[in-house]
Amino acid sequence: MRLAIIxxxxxxxxxxxxxxxxxxxEKISVSVFEPRAVPGPGRPYAEDADGALINRPADAxxxxxxxxxxxxxxxxxxxxxxxxxxxxxxxRFQPRWLFGVxxxxxxxxxxxxxxxxxxxxxxxxxxxxxxVAADGRLLTRTATGGTQAHDHVVMCLGTPRPADIYGLAGRPGFVADPYPLSEPLPTGEPVTVLGSNLSAVDIAAALLRRGHTAPIRLMxxxxLLPSVRCRPAAIGPAEARQLAEAVxxxxxxxxxxxxxxxxxxxLVAHGVSADEISLDLATGEPAVRRLARQLGRTEAADCWRGVLLPLLDPVGELLWQRLPLSTRKAFLHRNTRLATVLNPMPPATAAxxxxxxxxxxxxxxSGVTAVTARPGxxxxxxxxxxxxxxGVLLNATRATPYDLDEPAGRLLGRLAASGLARPHPCGGVYIDFATNRVLGPACGLYALGHxxxxxxxxxxxxxxxxxxxxAERIVARIQRGPATGTAALATSSTLTIGGQLDG
Incomplete structure (x- = not known):
């Protein structure tokens, strides 16, 4: 069997x-296509990201x-x-570079x-x-002109690079994709980071740990900075089952x-304060006060952030897939404040x-409305x-869609044009929820991750x-045998729902 991993x-x-x-x-021939010099770490876990911590606990x-x-x-x-x-x-939170090793x-x-x-x-x-699908197999064509035939292809494209919202690519001083921060900046030069999400926070933390002395501005x-991660609350089996059954x-x-x-x-049953929820989801609270308040609550048993995430984690995938598409699109557009809670930072970074x-x-x-290049x-x-x-502008804006100027975006664009994949309005491509197979005519095409x-x-x-x-689902599927023939092109995103994922 021949397997390609992109x-x-x-x-x-x-x-x-x-x-x-x-x-x-059976004997398996795996071809991994990775343009970076070192396969494995990807963008988030490269060795040069020495100042950033993983945002999830080590035991996850x-x-x-x-x-x-x-x-x-x-x-x-x-x-x-x-x-x-x-x-x-x-x-509890380890350096990103160490996870890369x-x-x-x-x-x-x-x-x-x-x-x-x-x-x-x-x-x-x-x-x-x-x-390209041909004769029951999938052909990969690379940037160097090579072509290989495979029984199965899995797209592991990683996270998209930051969006160039203001069209500044190529301008001197603009770092379009600074993550990881591979080259140290002059310690005495002020730095502006465009964004205040996890990537922006990681950049600021890396600069501070490297001894950057000039002011750093997150704009x-x-x-809103990401919330500070709390200790997860103990969720009883009965309440977990109730939520899962409802979903x-x-x-x-x-x-x-x-x-x-x-x-x-x-949340009420766990003694959560409605005032704390309102504060965490409101705008206008000074960053110093917000961080100090949340740092003081990281070990609290009634911290709502510590209750919410353990409740959602086991059912998050199924909940999202079952929501109407209009609800998903509205959530991504309007609920940026809740996203700060769903993607928290480590307490050490917050401190x-x-x-x-x-x-x-x-x-x-806050309140950024425009960024323009100065003539001089x-x-x-x-x-x-x-x-x-x-003078120096580091781009850390979050991007869910892939940029058509990056390899992943170009690939997905070509797959959409040929009909092998359908772009999803909430990011990536439509997949079969149960198997991760890309919905389209090719039986052997899968997607994993972002x-x-x-x-x-x-x-x-x-x-x-x-x-x-x-990944284990994909492996079980492809080991049934090589892809033969084609599948009918799906016309709806409503699929048969599989069981709850383990872990």
């Missing part, structure tokens, strides 16, 4: 690992959903062997295991520009109202930002009716434990 980041490693652990009954970062402590146990063993002496293997090691061990079974894993340092339309059984038209009511009841805000090393501005160099950022000058955001929600699509569970 992309060589965390999702791809998870898939290769799942394949190796499945004890395949395993590439094996049935063994959620795999990363932590790997780190403990490596630490006992004398590796990474400066790392604390018991820390874990990914590289797991990819190498999975490749060795497949080789022992007579298979191969070959990494091609190029991007795939197109996929965005809303000016499965409630008609889609009434689902949003029903789930909101159930979540409200569960660093709070200290920097207090000393004047960091500023947070630099930029003008207009926020709340005031013009702010910026390309599935439209049907799985981008936060769920980026959860490694969830990705691992879905």
């Amino acid at each position: 992309g060589g980041g965390a999702s791809a490693v998870t898939l290769v690992d799942a394949l190796a652990r499945s004890a395949p009954k 970062m395993s590439i094996r959903h049935r063994d959620p402590l795999d990363f932590r146990n790997w780190l403990r063993e490596a630490h006992r062997g004398g590796e990474f002496p400066s790392a604390d293997p018991e820390a 874990y990914l590289r090691r797991r990819l190498a061990s999975a490749a060795a295991r497949l080789a022992a079974d007579g298979g191969t894993v070959d990494v091609h340092a190029t991007a795939v520009e197109d996929i 965005s339309r809303g000016g 499965r059984r409630t008609p889609p038209a009434a689902l949003w109202t029903t789930v909101r009511r159930l979540l409200h009841d569960r 660093l930002l709070l200290e920097a805000l207090g000393s004047g090393a960091l500023e947070v501005h 160099g630099g930029f003008t950022v207009t926020a709340d009716g005031k013009d702010h000058r910026a 390309p599935t955001a439209g049907d799985l929600y981008y936060a769920n699509a980026g959860s490694l434990l969830g990705i691992s569970a879905r």
Whole structure:
């Protein structure tokens, strides 16, 4: 069997690992297409991102959903062997670069295991520009002109790069994609970061930990920083089952109202304060006050953020897929404040930002309406009716759709033009919820991770434990045999709903 994996980041490693652990009954030839020099870490977990912490706890970062402590146990063993002496293997939030090492090691061990079974894993340092269905197989065409035939293709395209909202690409001083922050900036030069989301916070944290002395400004339309992650509350089996049953059984038209009511009841039962919810979702609270308040609540049993996420995590994928498309689109457009709660930052990062805000090393501005290049160099950022000058501008705006100027965007555009995939208005492409097969005429084409955001929600699509569970589904599917023939092109996004994902 020949399998192509487009992309060589965390999702791809998870898939290769799942394949190796499945004890395949036939020889498998795996071709990984990854233009980056080092396969495994992808954009988020490169070695040069030394100042950023993973935003999820270490015990939720395993590439094996049935063994959620795999990363932590790997780190403990490596630490006992004398590796990474400066790392604390018991820390709840680990450096991104360290997780990148874990990914590289797991990819190498999975490749060795497949080789022992007579298979191969070959990494091609190029991007795939197109996929063509021919004679029951899928042909990949690369940027270097190469063509290969495969029985199955899985698109592990990673997260889209930041959106160039103001058309500043190519302007001196504009860093279109600064994540990870591979090149240190002059420590005495002020830096403006366009955005205040997790990527923007990671950039600020990296600069601060590197000793950047000049002011750092985070500037965005809303000016809201990500919330601070709380300790997860203990959710009883009965309340988890109640929510899961409601998600499965409630008609889609009434689902949003029903789930909101159930979540409200569960939050009240855990003693959550309505005032805290209102404060967290409101705009206008100074960043210093907001961070200090939330840092003081990270261990509180009645912190609503610590109750909400454990309730939603097991049913998030199914809930999102069952919601009407209009509700999903409205949520992505209007609920940016709730997104700060669903994508929280580590307490250590929040403490660093709070200290920097207090000393004047960091500023947070809201109300951005325009960014323009200045004739003599630099930029003008207009926020709340005031013009702010910026010499260096780091772009950290969030992008759910793939940019057509990047390889992933070009590939998806070509697949849409040829009919092999249907673009999803909420991001990525339409998939079969049960199997991750890309809806279209090609039986052997799958997507994993962010390309599935439209049907799985981008936060769920980026959860490694969830990705691992879905990688195992793909492996089970493709091991039934090579793709033969075509599937009828789906005309509706309403699919048969599978069971709840493990992990």
